[in-house]
Each structure stands twice: as structure tokens, then as C-alpha cells.
Amino acid sequence: MIPGAMQPYALTLDKFIDHAAKWHGATEVVTGGDAPARIGYAALRERANRLSGAFAELGLRPGDHLATLAWNSQAHMECWYGAMGIGVVCHTLNPRLSVAHLAVMIQQAEDRVLAVSPGLASLVQELVEQCPTIEHVVLLDEPGMDHPAPVVPRATLWAYEDLLDTHGTVMPWGGFDETSPAGLCFTSGTTGAPKGVTYTHRSNYLETVHLLQADVIGMTSRDVVMVAVPMFHANGWGLAFAGPAVGAKLVLPGRNQDGASLTRLINQEGVTIAVGVPTVWLGLIDHVEATGEELPSLRRVVLGGSSVPQALMDRIEQRLGVVVQTSWGMTELSPLGTISPASEPVRDATRSGRPPIGVDLRLTDNTGLPLSSQRGAEGCLWVRGASVVERYYGQTEPVTDAEGWFDTGDLATIDATGNLRITGRAKDLIKSGGEWINPGEIEAIVGALPGVALVAVIGRAHPKWGERPVLVVEPRQGAEVSDDMLVGALKGRIANWWMPDAIVRLSAMPLAMTGKIDKIRLRAEHG
Template identity: 40%
Template sequence: MQGLMMQQPLLIASLLTHAERHHGGQEIVSRRVEGDIHRYRYRDLAQRARRMANALASLGIQPGERVGTLAWNGYRHMELYFAVSGAGSVLHTLNPRLHVDQLAYIIEHAQDRVVFFDLTFLPLIQSVAPRVKSPKIFVAMTDRAHMPRDLDLATTLLCYEDLVDGHSDAFDWPLLDENSASSLCYTSGTTGNPKGVLYSHRSTLLHTYAAALPDSLNCSARDVIFPVVPMFHVNAWGLPYIACMVGAKLVFPGPALDGKSLHELIEDEQVTLSTGVPTVWQGLLAHVDAIAGSFSSMQRTIIGGAPCPTAMTTVFQERHRVDVVHAWGMTELSPVGTVCSFKAHQASLPVEERYALQAKQGRPVFGIDMKIVDLDGNALPWDGAATGDLLVRGHWVTREYFGGDDTPPLRDGWFPTGDVARIDPDGFMQITDRSKDVIKSGGEWISSTDIENVAYLHPGVATAVCIAARHPKWDERPLLLIVKKPGSALAAGELLAFFDDRVARWWKPDAVVFVDSVPLGATGKILKNQLRDQFGGHYLSA
């Protein structure tokens, strides 16, 4: 016997319809590329998204065709999130910090029909346009007064606000198949060409439900959400969709991601929840420290993209009374996989044990299942000690890459994440390394993440990166690359001695190299592959 319940398709446009109807007066604040602060409300977002849907139809964009965006976090990008997917086309968010050759490859591989871009990226568009055949139309995301002049892109250049103003807001969102494609995001491509992950309306809505839950990102209509994680990367962790679902106020930082600009917006708009990667928060904390400032409204920050050092968690929580919630995910997971939300019996643990728990990436949200396996594929115990390859499956996990030109990645129905992890008896997962970042010394594994976390405890360290450097005897040994804090006189010997009694003797790095900076990817992740290329022969040439 079947149930007698209504069934309606899970569609992205329904989130916007809900927000307009039930939270129409809620505010969306954006720092614009033009330099000012823009304010409007959910009802304005919905109206302009419908206008843009009509504009896309006038450009001949068909259901299933890809529409590229090269843009910061802002209200126009938010409008495209709903106008494109809601109309049945596929929103393809482009990573502006990729090399121009990779960007051209992605645009061609996706066969984007049109590319929308913020003015910041005009030079990039001028470099990419001659290299691609697919997009015949580029749209500058600005008004007529700020449109670039005297350009020869050998293609059509349109003005975003002209498109919005030139069309009616009378548009009925189509009743789509919930399994139809909604958006597309390519992996970073640190090895080989980037791969496209194609999300569906169904997977996106299920991800939105799960990520908003109290033990996930814990979002509500009472929040002021500040997505610093970029909207060009894996749906900004789902926050543009979550905010519509729960009716939260949104604050978008635009292109200004320095500590001063972020802190000003947090305070001016009374942000309660922020999301970003550790490297971005380093800049924010450094600024707040320099001005002897504080956070008057922010209650919690979600940190992902890379392991959050315990030292950073300590500063947020003990100095600023901002709770840190560690999370983990991937482009292939839409992205949320685990969130480090305490269980009832863990909240009263001693401080040291709570910090040790917070260093973990957390437990799976409902809809995600995971396991760790050995090199032969055998499942390993959840004892907090066994370490193996992390595999996942779930409602919003990719089963294959867009274009079908790669071998399907699944192993017996599980997606191999490329991460090495351990899982404790309470189900809390901790990434010990990327499989490509693990240091294999004398046949034994050393976690580069654990080495970095110890280095961050030293007060003279601003940034710590541990890589595997080739070694004539041990095959590989850990090499520590350090960016000092301003004014620090830290010496290599002092830092190496700091590791005594903090890690096993054979885990201790053999050398420290001080650098002025480290290369960062578009989302603030440290690009270890570039550092391995540069310093991987350190012990061979010593």
C-alpha cells in the first residue's frame, strides 16, 4: 500500500518563492564592486530574479544550457543563483583565480552559452574571450554608468541592469523534474584538468534542509549570515539557499576580503554567523588584534576548507567569545559532509578534551554515510586510532563527473574522497591528511596536518605548512615552511625544539624554511602542490 501524501518536486525556485512570501521584508546587504553598500529585500530579489529569467529567455537560453558567472558574493550573483536554475538552465559558477588556460578549458568543456562577470574580472574576460568558442555573449554585472567602453571582445557585451530593467517581472517558475540539473561547479584541478560536478534540484534542496539543521550550520530567521566563502565555489556552502529557506538576513562582502573590511561589515550589520576558511580568518583576527577590537554581535563561525588550527579556535572562543564550528566537505558533496557539533555528554568535558574534539571535522549530517578503509578496501574500526581512506555516499554526493570523459569515480557505490581520516566511537571524523599530502617516511605515515597544528601553537608563527620533501634515506621527510608573525625573531632551532614532547620523535621535521608568503587558491586553501614543486628537493640539495 502506498502513502496518501501530496508529492511536489524539490525545486530551487521554491526557496525564493517561500522567501518572498514569508520573509519579503528581510534585508540583503552587499558591498558592491562599484565601492558602495547596496541594500534591498527578499521581495526585491525575487522580483529582479524573475526579470532576469525573462531576460535569459530573450537571449535564447534553453533549459539545460549552461550560464557562466565570474563574480563575487553580492546581490546580483544571488539573483542569478535563482534566475538561471529556476528557469531550468544550469548555473555554472566559474573560479576567477584559476589560470586563464584552465578557465578557458572549463568554459569550453561546459559549453557556456553566456558568461556574466563582475567588473573586477574584466581583464580576465579580455584574456579568456579570444580562447573560447562557446559563449557568444558576455554580460557585465553593473549599470550603464559603469559599463566598460571601447572594448573589442569580438562578441556581444551586454549590461546587467539593462537586461533587468528591460524585462517584466511577470514570470512563472516552470514545474521542472526535480532530478534535472541545476548548477555546475568544477573542482580546483590541482592535478590534471578540473572536473565538473553537476548538481540537481533535488540534491540541492536536500542539502539545504540538512545543512540548515541545528546540529549542522544551525541557521534561522534570527541570524545575520555573512558568507565569506565565495559564491563561485561550491554554492557558497549552500548559504544562499539556506538563507531563503529560513529567512535570515544576508550580508555579502563583495571583493573586499581584507580583515578591516570584513570587520567593519560584521560590526555595522551585526553579523551573528560567518563562514570561511582559516586563511581568511587569520587576516580578520590580525586586524581585530591590531586595533584592540572585538566582535559585538558575532556568535559563531563555521570554518572549513582546511583544518582549523586549535590556536585559532582558542583566540576566537577565549578572547572574542565566538564559538568555532569545524566542518568538512567537498565540491563533490555539494559540499557539506560533516559538522563538529557536540553531543550532550560532550558539552561538559574538560576544556582540553573539548578543544581536542573541536579539532575534528565532526559527525555526518543526516543524508551522508561514511567509512574508512585500508589499502585493500577493508572497512576499519571506528576506534579513534585506525587511519584509512575516507569514502562517502549520500543524497547529494556525485556519482560521476560532468561530460562523461572520466572513469566513474565510485568504488562499490562509495565516493573516494582522497582524504585520509580516523573516526572515533562517537562517529566524529578527523582528517589526518589528504592522500596526496601524507608523508611516507621509512614506510610509515606522518600527518602533515598534525605537524602544522603543533607549529601554530608557537606565538611567532603566522602560517605553517608541512610538506613531504624527498629524502635519500627515508624516501620522504616532513619539511616545515613558516611565515612568521610581524616582528617575530623566531629561529629554526627554536621552532624545532618546540616539537619536543609534542609529537613522536620520528615525526619531528628535520628542517624549517622561512618564507614571506604561501600560494593560496581561490577559496583560501594553501596550494601544497606548488610548494612541493618548489621545495620538494630540499633534503636532496642540502
Template identity: 45%
Template sequence: PRLFPEQLIYIINHAGDRIIFVDLTFVPLLEAILPHCPTVERVVVMTDQLTMPATKLPRAECYEQLLVEAGEDVTWGGFDEKTACGLCYTSGTTGNPKGVLYSHRSNFIHTLLTLQTAVLGATPKEVILPVVPMFHANAWGIAFGGPAAGSKLVMPGARMDGEAIYELLETEGVTFSAAVPTVWQGLLAHVREKGLQFSTLKRVLIGGSAVPESLIRAFHDGYGIEVVQGWGMTETSPIGTLSNLPPELLELPYDEQMKWRIKQGVPPLGVELTLKNYAGQEMPHDGQTYGRLMVRGPTIAGAYFKGEGGEILDNDGFFDTGDVATIDTHGFMQITDRAKDVIKSGGEWISSIEIENIAVGHPKVELAAVIGAAHPKWDERPVLIIKLKPGETLDKQEHLGFLQGKIA
């Protein structure tokens, strides 16, 4: 829902979607784009008859009414394990989003991977709040891993502010939660302001962008909550690494542990990492030498949907993540840069190239560059630098207004 309408239309048509399930919040959005989506046959609105909106959506049906009319019998299975199961789209630096198609086999293996103690480590006693949305690679695998372990899942609604998240944590007895840094910073600000405590929360998984040391310390020092940092991509299903410390590092004083806690971590069983230079040669894992971060395993994408982008694995079967990283002697990976020219803001990618291309289309602009600037809430925000054509004068608002409606 955060994407620009043209991208949503592209994804629906590229995937060949036939049925769309839509939350009440997004009915107006869908009404605007559906005339451009010829493959869609039915729309199911996620509500009951009482709150079913009067909508101009063609063939709109009410979810609860569908359930009432459906039979009790269901036949599940009987298909090959490599049958398509889920399709997530990922945005790169240029062009349209690319589809990553997960098979039932891949998702099942990824679910087993998440059940490792060093990943979700979920149990039937766990109460999990995935604040990370399900359109981010099945909520980082929690959508499958939670139910597989018999854990209770608490699903948040449209409100992601500190007050709403805190209320959910406390009223539902949440023990484990996952979100991008922005969400946690908002929650901690609310808790500090109101002088509150956490009564059940024990662990939080933070990913989507690098986790600052201050956030790890705020949870640990102020509330005794363990922070696990995670890294992954749509193409990795998404679990790639987690910052679980081995015994020899846990024996160190907490201040000395921080050197590893701020890294993206080690891969679980089933995921393999290596570093390569641009000639394809493997680089040493000494914590100092940079290389292109490569990943392989049974849950790593082998190609994009419909072959977009061509061959994506190298001769050894490794996928190039587009990140530049180091790996140390303990196996801890740390991303140091991105080969892709993108800015990470609140867990979302922003393409600097896309904004530059639009900004330079203004009749007064000769050159434009977009850089990522550190931001206390959003991690990074794009800053636009422009050089005007000779004789032109600057009106800042004119150039910001020119971007309005053209970027997501």
C-alpha cells in the same frame, strides 16, 4: 578567477557555457580568454549604464538594463527535479579540473540539510556573511540555506582584509559568518591592533583547512564567539561534517573539549561516513585506526560531469574523498593526511606535482620536489627543493622566476 587562464578556458568549453555574467573586476580577464571560448553567445556585465565599461567583449550587455527591459512575468518550474541546477569544478592533483553537476533535487536536499540546527541553524533573525566565495560549492551551501531560512545575507566585495571584514560585520549587524582560517586570522589581527570588540557576531564557521587550536581559543576566550569547524568537498555539495559537541562532551571543562573541537566533526543527518583500507574492508571507529575516508548520501556526487575519471563510487555506494582519517566512538572524524599529494594554502589546493613538473623543466635542474611547509597566515605554503645537474651553480631567483606565469 584565481585559476590560470588555460584552466578557465578549459572549464568554459567543457561546460559548454553560453552566457557569462561577469563582475567589473574581471572584465579584463574575460577579454583575454573569450576568443578561445566558441560556445559563449552573450556576456552580461554586473553593473548599471553609468559604470558600463567600454569593452571589446563581443555582445556585452548591461545587467541593470536587462532587468529594466525584462517583463514582470516569469514561469518557474515544470521540469524534472533531477534537471541540472549547478556545475562546480574541482581541482585535483593532476590533469584538468573535474565538473561536479548538482541537480535541483540534490541542491534542495542539501538546503534542507543545512537548515538543521547543528549545521547552519539559520533563522529569519540571523544575519549571515559568507566570506567563502560562491565558486566554492555555492558558498558552502549558504547561498541557498540562508535565503531558505529567511536570513539576511551580506555579500562581501573584492576586499577580504581584516578592516573591510570588520566594517561589514559591524555595520550590517552580522550574527554568523563563514570563511577559511586565513580570513579570520587577518580579522583578529586587525581587531587586536585597534582594540576593537564584536557587537553582534555570535558564531563563525571555519573550513577549507584544519582549524588551529589557537584560532578557536582566540574567538572563545577573547570575544565569547563560538567556533564551529566544518569539512566538505565540492563532491559533497559541500557539507560533510561539523564540530558540534554532544551534551556529554559539553559538560567537560573547556580545555578538555578542545580534543574534539580541533577535529573536523560529525556528519549531519543525510551524510554517512566510514573508513576503509585499500582492500575495501571497513576499519574500526576507535579514534586510533586510520583509513580512507569514504562518504555517501543523497547530496554526494555519483560521477563527474561527462564521465571524467570513470566510476567514482565503490560497491557500497561510497565516494572515496582522497583523505586519510580517523573516526572516534563519538563519531568525530579527524583528517590526518591526504592521499592526494596536494598542499592546502588559504583554503585553496596547490598541486605539488604540477610545480615539480614545471621546475624540473629548467635546463639546470636534475630533480625537483615540492613539500608543504607550515605558514602562520596561509596554513601551508609550497617549498621547492631542487637538485642541480652536475657542474651547475644555484641562482635562487632564476628558478623562482622560471615558475612565474606558469602556475596559478
């Protein structure tokens, strides 16, 4: 007997926007600003497809790299699909990085075309001078961003609409292997030189399926999703794929992510789900508490990218009356690792939820041997799955063990119900008198105090003990946070010798390019 067969339907990312254009063509993608730009999925798909023809005319071929240095916008999303649809790899760059850092990444990736938001044009001249592989610069079209064109040495400068009008032609999409590279994102480099993570069409397709599970984000065509996480952070957590996959309306804030701008956009567009890093929502909650404004359409807030202070989670839930979903992930995980289900609201900000199908977790000791019990004990966290890195860009050796497990560098516990709790980063541990102090435990306690906005614990060199902990806090606006209050919260909950030797108050906590607290800078200035 000859067995039956299924169609070889490649899991490539053009399928998402094709689906949205055919079945949800009028559903909008909105780019924020004083006069928001609006476009339906059908029209966006048509423009992105013609952009593919323009990219081909500029010489881009499958496997080549298009770099984007841009905020969340319609034009940026069109670049994604225009590049990925013809097998070109979209290399997303973080505009908050220095020219030196960006140049290293561009040189390593050998990017040939650079698409840039108009407000970032000042970076272009220096980048082109340092990156000889860049042949063309495309100045994107974004609402409310009318800036003079940059002076570009050597490379050809294109205005976005001029490029579309001059060279935009219809192109066939797909036709390549689903394991072909689709995106490139470099890690933040907090533990050394930034490392490139290559996402394939298949890995991003499956990551999107993870997001759409009911216990993950589970958006539907009835939702309006604000993507406040930057599209240059691990492909914007895959939301620009998940939205079209189900026909959800997408709201892209652009560069302005202050509390007032986000509040206005949420109410104007009827946002139901908002996604971003904790510092974004700190600005929003400060604004609504100060102004008394309401956000009646908002039902869920998804937090990720860094640990969430308990006090911030409480303020969001109580003031806005929404469900807060905490999550954990990494660039190397595409980025989702775990998330707390919306159907099981938790009041503990340290819980990061459970993994979706397709992601597996394992705890080991510091030699890599699995713990005999995977519940209730602290260990080193390893991950494997279809959307987990195997090797970094440009490297020949895998970063996984023989069984495919990737060492995240995090310390964690998993409780009896399978919920993950990140207890710290191995690199952040403070060694005092030959014993380890875990900053994460101290940060969780202090972060629960109502008067604390942000908190960090760093190590400071000590002549006798080697290192001693220093507590750094950013008080909430108008709040008084005394030493006695901070020390009192810790007494009886941590060992006496874990007690910080010093307390530093900052009016604004330094943030790294990803929106996380910049511990490297804190150590340099207060360590």
C-alpha cells in the same frame, strides 16, 4: 483499498526564494562596499524572475549553461535564481584562476552566456577569444565597482540593468524534474585536471536541509549571516539557499574581504554568524587585535575549506568570545561532510565534528575493505549520501563503488563520540626510507603554537631516503618563532625520524585559488 497519496511537490531551488519573498519579503540581502546595496527578498525575487525572461531571450534553455565569474553580490545571487528557476545550469567560475584554466572549463561546459563582475572585465576579452561557445557577456552591477566596460570580440556585451530593462519579463519557474542539473562546479585540480561536479536541484535542496539542522548551522530568521565563503566554492556552501529558506538576513562582502572591511561590515549589519575559510578569519583577527575593535553582535564563526591551526581557533574564541564551529567537506559533497555542533564547543581544532543526517562515513584499509572497527583506528575515508557525487561531468563511469561509496582521498579517524578527525591526505604522505610520514600530524602540533599563523609540511627529494619532510611556517605578525621552539614542540610527540630536515619561514604563505595553502607551489619552490 486505494492507498492515499502525497502531492508531487518537486524539490527545486526556486522554492527557497519564493518562500522568502512571500514570508520574509522585507528581510535584506546586503552587498558590502563603501555604500552597501540593500534589497528585500521580495524585490530580489522579482528581479531574478525578470532576469529569467532576459536569459530566455538570450537563447538559454533548460539544460544550457550560464557561467558566472563573480564575487558575492546581490547581482550574482539574482543570476543564480534567474538561471536555476527556468532549469538553466549555473556554472560558477573562480576569478582567481588563470585564463587558460577558465577556458578549459568553459569549453568543456559549453557555456553560452557569461555573467561577470565589473572588476574582472579584463579577463573577458581573452576568455571570449578562446571560448567560441560564449554568445553573450553580461556585466554585473555591483556597489563600488565602477570599471570601464571590456572590449568583447564577437559576443554581445550587455550592461546588467540594460539587459533587465530591455528583455526582463516575468517567467514561470519550476515545472521540471527535481533531478535536473542546477549547478556545475569544477574541483580545484590539486590531484590532476579539474573535474566537474554537477549539482541537481534535489541534491542542493537536501544539502540545504542538512545546513538547517540545529547541530549543523541551524540559522533562523533572527540571524544575520555573513557569507564570506565565495559563491564559486561549491555553491557558497549552500548559504544563498539556506538564508532565504528561513528568512535570515544575508550579508555578501563582495570582493573586499580584508580584516578592516569585514570588521566594519559585521558591526554595521549586526552579523551573528560568519562563515568562511581560515585565511579570511586570520586577516580579521589580526585586524581586531591590532586596532582593539570589538564585534559585539557576532556569536558564531564557522570555519571550513582547509585545516584550522589550533592557535587561530584559540585566538578567535578568546579574542571575540564566540563559538567556533570546525567542519570538513569537499566540492564532491556539495560540500558538507561533517561539522562540530555549536551546542558542543570543542577546543580541538583537528576535530571536524559529525555528519548530519543524509551523509554517511566509512573507514577502510588501503584496498577499500572496511575496517573491522570504525572507531579509534586510522583509515581511508569514504562517503555516500544524497548530495555526494556519483560521476563527474562529461564522464560515463561512476566514481563510486558498487555500494555507492565515494573515496575522498583523505585519511581519518572517528572517535568514540563519532567526531571525525582528518589526519592527512593520502597524496600528501611523505615516503622516507620506505616508511610513511603524515604531514597532517606535524602541522597540527606546530599549528597550535601561539606564534604560528599558518603551517605546512612538504616532501623534499633525498638521494638516500627518497623524501624528507620540510617544515614551512608563516609566523604571526610581530612574533618570533625560533627553530628551537618549533623542534621542541615536536620532540617526544612524533618519531625522531619524522623530524623535519629543514625549516622555512615565509612572510606570507602562498594560497591556492580556494584559499587553501598552495602545497603545489611550496613543493616547486622549497621541495
